[in-house]
Amino acid sequence: MEAQMAEVGTEYVLKNTLTTRKTGPPIFPKGEYGTGFNPDTPKTLPSWLSEQDLAYYTAKFEKTGFTGGLNYYRNFNRNWELIAPWTDSQVKVPVRFISGELDMVYTSLSMKEYIHGGQFKKDVPNLEEVIIQEGVAHFNSQETAEEISNYILDFMKKF
Template sequence: MEEIEHRTVEVNGIKMHVAEKGKGPVVLFIHGFPELWYSWRHQILSLSAQGYHAVAPDLRGYGDTEAPASISSYTCFHIVGDLVALIDLLGVDQVFLVAHDWGAIIGWYLCMFRPDRVKAYVCLSVPLLHRDPNVRTVDAMRAMYGDDYYICRFQKPGEMEAQMAEVGTEYVLKNNLTNRTPGPPIFPMGEFGTGFNPDMPDTLPSWLTQDDLDYFVSKFNKTGFTGSLNYYRNFDTNWELTSPWTGAQIKVPVKFITGDLDSVYTSLNMKEYIHDGGFKQDVPNLEEVIVLRGVSHFNNQEAAEEVNDHIYHFIIKHAHAKTT
C-alpha cells in the first residue's frame, strides 16, 4: 500500500482525502458503508499497473475527508457535487466509474445527473433503486421488512451511534465485513446486538487481514459513524429531491456485478428486478450482469482478482467509445 499516493483536495466547500496511483485515463472508485478508499486497495494496484490513473476518495463523512455536522449536508446533490468537483480537479472530461454499496447508489445519481462525465460504469452490489413516485423510500422499506430493518433503525440521529458505541468500533466493522447471511439485515430494536451478522466468526476470512481491519477501525475510531449514517438519513430527502427524474433512464454503459450471497441481491425483490427485465428497462445500456458464486456483499475485496478482471475488460471495451 506504500506505493499509493495520498493528497487532500478542496471540492465543493470541503477538504477531501484522495488515494491514487498510476497515469492514464481516470478510473474513479466510490466506496460504500462502512468503508473507505481502502476498500479499493486491490483495484487501485491492479488498474494502475494496467495503464490507468486509479483514484479513490474517502466520501464526505468518512476517513480523512471532512464531515459536515448537519444531516442535510449529505444529500445526493452534495455527494455528487463533491465528485463532479473532483473530476474537474483531475483535469478530465470523463471518468470510468466503479462503485460499490452506497457508492453504487451515488454512482447511479452521478450517471443520472451528469452522464456527460461518465464514460462507462461498473456497478457493484446495488442496482439502480427504481423511484416509486407514490411511496417514500424508507416507508417502502418499513412496509416490506418492519421497523427492525437496518435502514429503518439507522434513521433516528444519535440512536444507532450510541448502540454501536456499546459494542465498539472493531465489533461493528468485523460484524459487517464478515457477514455472509443472505437476506435483509434485521436488528433487534434497542440494541446493535449481533447486528448484520448473527454468525460472526472468531477468525477473519482469508481476504480480510487483521491489518486491514485495523486500518478501518483506526479511521472510524476517529470519525465515529455519524457521517456515514447520515447517508441513510437522507433516503427520503433524496426521494423528494429526485422527483424530476422519475422514470428517467440511465443511458451510460453499465456492467453490474454482485454475489449470490449478497444481502442486497437476496432481498428487496432484487433478483426479480435484476433478471426479469426491470433493471434493463431502467438502464437500457446494461450490458452484462455478473453473479459471483459463493461471494457475499464486499465482492471487491472478497473476490478481488475476478472483480479486477471484469472491471479491466469492461473499461477496455469502452476505452475508445466516442466522448459525448
C-alpha cells in the same frame, strides 16, 4: 443506533458487517447486543480481510463514527424527494453489473426481481451483462479482488 454500536465496539461492528453472509437487509436488533447484523460473526477473519485492514478501518471509523452512513438510511424519504426530477431517467452508457449472490443489497427489497425481471434493463438500456458471483457477499471488490479487476479490465478493453 450509534449507542448500540458503541456498546459492542467499532471493531466488532466492522468485522460483523464486512464478513456477514446473512442475506436480506442489515438489521441491528435492539436489546441483542453482541449479535448485530450477523449472529455468526467468525472468530477468525477470512483470507481477503487482514488484521491490518480491519485495524485501519477501525481507526478511521473510531475518528468519524457511523453517523454519516446511518444518516443516509434515516433520510430515505428526503432522498426520494430530492431525486424525483430524475424519475424515469435512464443510464445510457454501457454497463456491466456485478454483485455477490449473498450481497445484502442484492437479496433485499425485491432487488433480484428488479435486476432479473426486466426493469433494470429498461432503466439501463445498455446493460450488457449481469454477473452474480456465487458464494460472494457485499464487499465483492475485496473478497474477490482479482476476479473483479478482471471483469472490469475485460469490460474496459471494448473501449
